[in-house]
């Protein structure tokens with residue numbers, strides 16, 4: 465049995481402040497770091513030995529991965545970072561408080577911006593200093609590929625080449641892979657893996673710091689089952705809390 469574990473980073477500063485984050489590079493809170501260590505604990509208890517790990521260019525994911533590997537005493541494994549695993553770009557919403565945005569534009573509109581498949585928030589201006597083209601870390605990415613906003617559909621389109629050409633094929637010669645990324649970039653991968661229809665994906669809210677295991681058969685790499693590690697009640701509570709971030713108060 466081959467396994468890929470998907471893990472959303474632990475709580476970030478802007479998760480705590482309930483702000484749209486996207487490509488903004490904010491750090492973990494102390495709680496987020498503790499969540500990452502707890503995820504490591506759960507993976508240790510289930511005897512995971514990863515062959516390779518993948519993460520984004522954003523420190524909340526990188527640091528979560530480091531905490532997990534530290535807890536597992538598997539810091540030596542190869543790690544590959546890709547901008548393609550970054551969070552969905554939230555355009556002009558980045559930095560705004562989600563509840564205040566719901567008060568201003570309505571909860572329904574915020575739900576569309578957060579969870580619809582093909583509607584993107586307004587883009588950052590071409591000359592906005594937050595435009596990724598001004599950020600040195602993306603200097604090797606062709607300018608035309610750098611987003612100034614994204615729908616989940618756009619995010620999936622940018623992730624899939626990396627998933628299909630790099631991550632998934634490496635399962636052929638590895639048994640266990642770890643992918644630490646973000647709420648929406650992982651929703652995109654999960655949609656692809658489980659063939660979730662466009663209008664169903666709106667309901668999926670990924671909790672921070674909870675390992676999500678996908679098992680594949682050895683021969684054909686067909687998805688056999690998927691499950692979260694941890695207490696189902698606690699996971700449900702965390703998922704509901706994520707869903708509620710877009711409510712008025």
Ligand SMILES: O=C(O)[C@H](O)COP(=O)(O)O
Pocket residue numbers: 483484485486487551554578646647648706709
């Ligand atoms: O970018 C963000 O704000 C979070 O990582 C995910 O936010 P969401 O749950 O509002 O999509």
